[in-house]
Amino acid sequence: MLDFWFDFASTYSYPAIMRVAPLAREARVGVRFRPFLLGPIFKSQGWDNSPFNVYEAKGRYMWRDMERLCAGLDLPFRKPDPFPQHSLLAARIALAAFDDGIGDDFCRAVFRAEFAEGKQIGDVGVLESILREFNCDPRAILERAQSGEIKTRLRAQTDEAARLGIFGAPAFVTTDGELFWGNDRLEQALAWAARKR
């Protein structure tokens, strides 16, 4: 079992979420999607914005690296505008959607909307139209997503990420507590999880 931690606004989480399911199947490792919020974690490091905006050279490099990376994976890619997108509502809806068994598909669809189609994923209308792709009651999920229970769960999930030592996304954590950071470490994380099965 491998926990896959991501923030919907995180650039490198896009190739990671598109790659994780087939690679996990091949490695015969179960994967649990754990959306969380990078905002509070970045804040505790002294940033009130994405480090890719705070550090200009790093940001310029990241956009070019994403272009190359997505081209190599045959993934369509557009720079979100503005960057970063607001990821709070998408994360809350994802938690509600997991309860209905459509969470993983919803998460992938949000990343596709954001990084392939240039959509505003902080917009409730965009998220509702994504939900409509799936066999669910979008209104009921949206309502649940705004409930105190889901808000508390998302806060708890974000606190757990910090406790696990997560400082960026994507991150992968095995059942024995090994942390792997970044899309580049997905294969290694799966291999570790498979060994400890």
Place this chain on the structure above:
Amino acid sequence: MLDFWFDFASTYSYPAIMRVAPLAREARVGVRFRPFLLGPIFKSQGWDNSPFNVYEAKGRYMWRDMERLCAGLDLPFRKPDPFPQHSLLAARIALAAFDDGIGDDFCRAVFRAEFAEGKQIGDVGVLESILREFNCDPRAILERAQSGEIKTRLRAQTDEAARLGIFGAPAFVTTDGELFWGNDRLEQALAWAARKR
């Protein structure tokens, strides 16, 4: 041709410098070693220390990641104490050593002393004893390393790194200006350089 940029104090430059020569041979790509100083570049980003010391969670992760990485490569690994080590003198000596044709070997030996043997690479005695492993006049190289000409060259090399958009080490730059950051990108950088040959 691929330029390999590194700072002697940089942790991920250790696996990179140990891997680059055989991989470059296999890819039939010439590699030029370009030591520079991360200090001024970090300073321009607002850090007066390694980001691995500034950001605790990131630092804790990096040490564990280095352990796993080096174990996988069968590279001996010890955490330098203190970290980061002073890399200025080693970088100046490297520039002088390149002129004598022993630069690449000297650079590898410095990283081995630092990350495998726990030596203090800011210590002139340590660096002199490394030079003595090679067919050279250590005293003459040390003297040249402290000349104004070498000091100017190292400053120019560090300015060039910043101009190329380098914000961390190791970094790889192809002749057509593509920048790749991190030990993880070595294979991709070589493939890019080979394609543009």
